[in-house]
Amino acid sequence: MDIKNAITQIAKGAVVAARKLSRVPTTSKNDVLLQMADGLLRRRDFLLAENNKDVVQAKKSGLTTAMLDRLTLKDATIAAMAQGLREVAALPDPVGKVTSMWRRPNGLLVGRMRIPLGVIGIIYESRPNVTVDAAALCLKAGNAVILRGGSEAINSNLAIASILQEVLRKSPVPAQAVQIIPMVEREAVSAMLQLDEYIDLIIPRGGEELIRAVVAQSKIPVIKHYKGVCHIFVDAQANMEMAVDICFNAKVQRPGVCNAMETLLVHNDIASEFLPQVAEKLKKAGVLLKGCEKTRTILKNIEAATEDDWYAEYLDLILAVKVVENIDEAIAHIEKYGSLHTESIITKDYANAQKFLNEVNSSTVLVNASTRFSDGFELGLGAEIGISTTKLHAFGPMGLEELTTTKFIIYGNGQVRT
Amino acid sequence: MDIKNAITQIAKGAVVAARKLSRVPTTSKNDVLLQMADGLLRRRDFLLAENNKDVVQAKKSGLTTAMLDRLTLKDATIAAMAQGLREVAALPDPVGKVTSMWRRPNGLLVGRMRIPLGVIGIIYESRPNVTVDAAALCLKAGNAVILRGGSEAINSNLAIASILQEVLRKSPVPAQAVQIIPMVEREAVSAMLQLDEYIDLIIPRGGEELIRAVVAQSKIPVIKHYKGVCHIFVDAQANMEMAVDICFNAKVQRPGVCNAMETLLVHNDIASEFLPQVAEKLKKAGVLLKGCEKTRTILKNIEAATEDDWYAEYLDLILAVKVVENIDEAIAHIEKYGSLHTESIITKDYANAQKFLNEVNSSTVLVNASTRFSDGFELGLGAEIGISTTKLHAFGPMGLEELTTTKFIIYGNGQVRT
Numbered sequence: 001m002d003i004k005n006a007i008t009q010i011a012k013g014a015v016v017a018a019r020k021l022s023r024v025p026t027t028s029k030n031d032v033l034l035q036m037a038d039g040l041l042r043r044r045d046f047l048l049a050e051n052n053k054d055v056v057q058a059k060k061s062g063l064t065t066a067m068l069d070r071l072t073l074k075d076a077t078i079a080a081m082a083q084g085l086r087e088v089a090a091l092p093d094p095v096g097k098v099t100s101m102w103r104r105p106n107g108l109l110v111g112r113m114r115i116p117l118g119v120i121g122i123i124y125e126s127r128p129n130v131t132v133d134a135a136a137l138c139l140k141a142g143n144a145v146i147l148r149g150g151s152e153a154i155n156s157n158l159a160i161a162s163i164l165q166e167v168l169r170k171s172p173v174p175a176q177a178v179q180i181i182p183m184v185e186r187e188a189v190s191a192m193l194q195l196d197e198y199i200d201l202i203i204p205r206g207g208e209e210l211i212r213a214v215v216a217q218s219k220i221p222v223i224k225h226y227k228g229v230c231h232i233f234v235d236a237q238a239n240m241e242m243a244v245d246i247c248f249n250a251k252v253q254r255p256g257v258c259n260a261m262e263t264l265l266v267h268n269d270i271a272s273e274f275l276p277q278v279a280e281k282l283k284k285a286g287v288l289l290k291g292c293e294k295t296r297t298i299l300k301n302i303e304a305a306t307e308d309d310w311y312a313e314y315l316d317l318i319l320a321v322k323v324v325e326n327i328d329e330a331i332a333h334i335e336k337y338g339s340l341h342t343e344s345i346i347t348k349d350y351a352n353a354q355k356f357l358n359e360v361n362s363s364t365v366l367v368n369a370s371t372r373f374s375d376g377f378e379l380g381l382g383a384e385i386g387i388s389t390t391k392l393h394a395f396g397p398m399g400l401e402e403l404t405t406t407k408f409i410i411y412g413n414g415q416v417r418t
Numbered sequence: 419m420d421i422k423n424a425i426t427q428i429a430k431g432a433v434v435a436a437r438k439l440s441r442v443p444t445t446s447k448n449d450v451l452l453q454m455a456d457g458l459l460r461r462r463d464f465l466l467a468e469n470n471k472d473v474v475q476a477k478k479s480g481l482t483t484a485m486l487d488r489l490t491l492k493d494a495t496i497a498a499m500a501q502g503l504r505e506v507a508a509l510p511d512p513v514g515k516v517t518s519m520w521r522r523p524n525g526l527l528v529g530r531m532r533i534p535l536g537v538i539g540i541i542y543e544s545r546p547n548v549t550v551d552a553a554a555l556c557l558k559a560g561n562a563v564i565l566r567g568g569s570e571a572i573n574s575n576l577a578i579a580s581i582l583q584e585v586l587r588k589s590p591v592p593a594q595a596v597q598i599i600p601m602v603e604r605e606a607v608s609a610m611l612q613l614d615e616y617i618d619l620i621i622p623r624g625g626e627e628l629i630r631a632v633v634a635q636s637k638i639p640v641i642k643h644y645k646g647v648c649h650i651f652v653d654a655q656a657n658m659e660m661a662v663d664i665c666f667n668a669k670v671q672r673p674g675v676c677n678a679m680e681t682l683l684v685h686n687d688i689a690s691e692f693l694p695q696v697a698e699k700l701k702k703a704g705v706l707l708k709g710c711e712k713t714r715t716i717l718k719n720i721e722a723a724t725e726d727d728w729y730a731e732y733l734d735l736i737l738a739v740k741v742v743e744n745i746d747e748a749i750a751h752i753e754k755y756g757s758l759h760t761e762s763i764i765t766k767d768y769a770n771a772q773k774f775l776n777e778v779n780s781s782t783v784l785v786n787a788s789t790r791f792s793d794g795f796e797l798g799l800g801a802e803i804g805i806s807t808t809k810l811h812a813f814g815p816m817g818l819e820e821l822t823t824t825k826f827i828i829y830g831n832g833q834v835r836t
Binding site for chain 1: 437440441514520522526528531533534535536618619639657660663664666667668671753771775776777779780781782783784785786787788790791792796797798808809810811813814815823824825826827828829830831832833834835
């Protein structure tokens with residue numbers, strides 16, 4: 001059977017499974033998730049053996065150490081995957097929640113009820129734990145999921161899928177609610193992205209290159225963010241110590257993630273006092289600074305930032321620094337160079353705090369807190385399936401609710417329209 | 419200048435305008451809408467004269483009577499457009515509304531605030547009143563709008579646009595917040611649909627053919643419904659009189675719209691009593707019935723329904739009728755042949771009412787009420803920019819809120835992530 005046909009069969013199966021799954025009660029979905037957790041722990045040896053095949057192959061093909069690290073399963077990774085499943089089981093089920101209800105003058109009672117989206121396709125790179133996380137979140141929100149991991153993790157992913165499906169086959173949840181694309185060919189992804197008749201949403205998880213390739217090909221709506229060029233603006237009236245701590249946290253705590261700070265904007269009035277303090281702390285942590293002209297008159301011996309630096313998502317211990325005249329220049333800079341991801345202002349000024357919150361239309365806007373809080377768990381969503389910088393459907397970190405939509409439900413007693 | 423460049427300039431202008439507009443206070447937006455209403459009434463003669471150019475041309479090119487009717491402006495149409503603008507001015511502004519707010523254990527106060535989507539493209543057919551309606555709703559929700567009406571209405575649309583822009587030029591709302599594509603070439607639409615860098619959402623308004631053409635070409639997310647194949651299921655336990663009235667209303671009150679009933683499903687236990695009653699009333703109104711085999715043993719002399727009839731959106735005084743064994747068969751029929759638009763159950767049975775509401779995942783699901791209520795105004799949204807049967811972003815009738823998204827706003831006092 002050719003790849004296109006095979007993928008179409010997978011997608012059709014997912015549609016049927018999604019319909020059944022949308023009616024499965026919460027308790028059954030939770031039971032399934034808990035059994036999956038047990039299954040992963042019980043089949044630990046099998047998982048490690050299959051994963052080792054991928055690791056051996058990856059070493060042969062010269063994968064980078066970082067990628068090898070992400071690919072390799074250990075006892076701790078398996079325990080974490082099982083724990084993740086248990087946490088999703090403990091989350092409230094968004095399906096069936098009536099988010100609001102009101103009565104019309106003619107007596108109709110009109111409400112909006114959360115329902116699953118249907119079939120979700122997840123396209124990701126080497127981490128096999130995404131297979132478990134994404135499957136759990138989609139399943140809990142009542143969606144069938146089609147998973148397409150990186151070819152370098154194919155044995156690991158198939159092993160995980162076989163464990164999950166063993167549970168599904170003995171449960172009220174149809175086995176085709178969680179499917180993995182077994183072919184490693186790129187053609188399989190291309191074929192999947194054409195199936196807008198069956199798949200409701202695509203979520204790519206990985207680097208900018210992967211995401212751009214998915215968007216370029218997809219006929220299905222894609223929720224994504226290309227990059228996170230996050231800014232902190234230290235205002236003229238700022239608690240200096242707080243500003244230093246927040247900037248340090250936002251840059252250094254985990255520099256390789258999308259909600260780390262990439263550009264620091266500092267008000268001119270505070271720059272000569274603040275910049276040396278923050279620079280000292282950052283430099284101790286090994287951060288390389290690149291500055292605008294004014295910054296370089298205050299901090300000697302740092303590199304000049306070029307136009308490209310203002311657009312850069314370093315994902316590394318590098319920080320671009322710019323001195324601005326006022327909050328309007330800061331907001332204009334963010335508007336021009338930002339990625340609509342996450343921005344924070346450090347200020348004691350009430351009006352500026354409100355102005356920044358209101359006028360910066362990035363997906364997450366903070367006052368006096370680290371950009372690192374732009375994360376589904378940290379915001380209290382209970383989970384995170386991804387972060388969106390597209391404004392349609394979801395904007396910012398996405399939890400379980402973002403894997404649902406709402407339908408109108410209407411209780412009448414004979415109303416007709418006049 | 420070639421068309422592609424011209425459209426790109428329009429879209430770039432819209433992006434700049436959208437940013438400014440997102441910060442314009444509600445009172446200023448409302449003032450502008452009220453002045454636009456006055457402007458349309460004051461420039462009535464100019465509007466009618468420009469519209470007449472389109473009408474004369476349309477008659478020459480042999481437009482159908484129905485299309486001519488939609489194209490022709492009259493005093494009453496202009497008054498209705500002005501009234502529509504006043505009603506939008508009176509609606510609450512969704513922008514800035516904080517839809518929820520919660521405190522995290524670390525003290526962060528996290529909320530979601532409604533913000534405009536950005537730039538919206540509206541593609542529609544002959545009705546010039548769409549120009550005014552769509553512009554008003556987009557503007558009120560803080561979005562810049564690019565309007566592309568049918569070429570047969572170009573003089574009318576340009577006249578309307580010139581009146582609206584006269585108001586904008588003297589207001590705090592940038593003139594490029596409302597733009598009309600002045601070129602009649604199809605290439606202009608194709609060029610517009612490629613500009614995903616500048617345009618956030620496309621809403622096509624028109625027939626299925628127009629919508630399919632837009633979807634096929636667009637790189638920008640499209641919110642749409644292809645058709646409304648709406649069902650009413652009359653259950654075994656139903657108030658017979660109520661069922662007849664609702665079916666009559668859903669089919670006859672306005673057969674040419676997407677929320678009219680196209681297929682009637684009747685429980686076997688009630689069919690021989692109910693069908694003759696409803697058929698008599700429908701036939702008096704000139705409705706042509708097409709039935710399944712069982713229906714035709716009860717109602718003699720009606721046409722046989724073919725497989726195609728179950729998929730049909732007649733938009734006319736035609737109704738497909740099928741007798742089903744039980745509610746499960748009704749739901750399965752809707753799942754197979756439906757368009758996810760609107761379905762209603764007529765029943766006295768509590769469990770079946772709840773089952774239908776929960777299991778039918780169309781965008782609007784009713785109990786004991788006419789499908790004709792699936793409409794933004796009737797549901798209390800205050801307005802309607804369109805109806806979506808795509809589950810992403812909006813599902814069902816869309817009001818002002820659906821022209822916005824939410825960002826996370828976070829109030830901290832020095833929090834860093836550990």
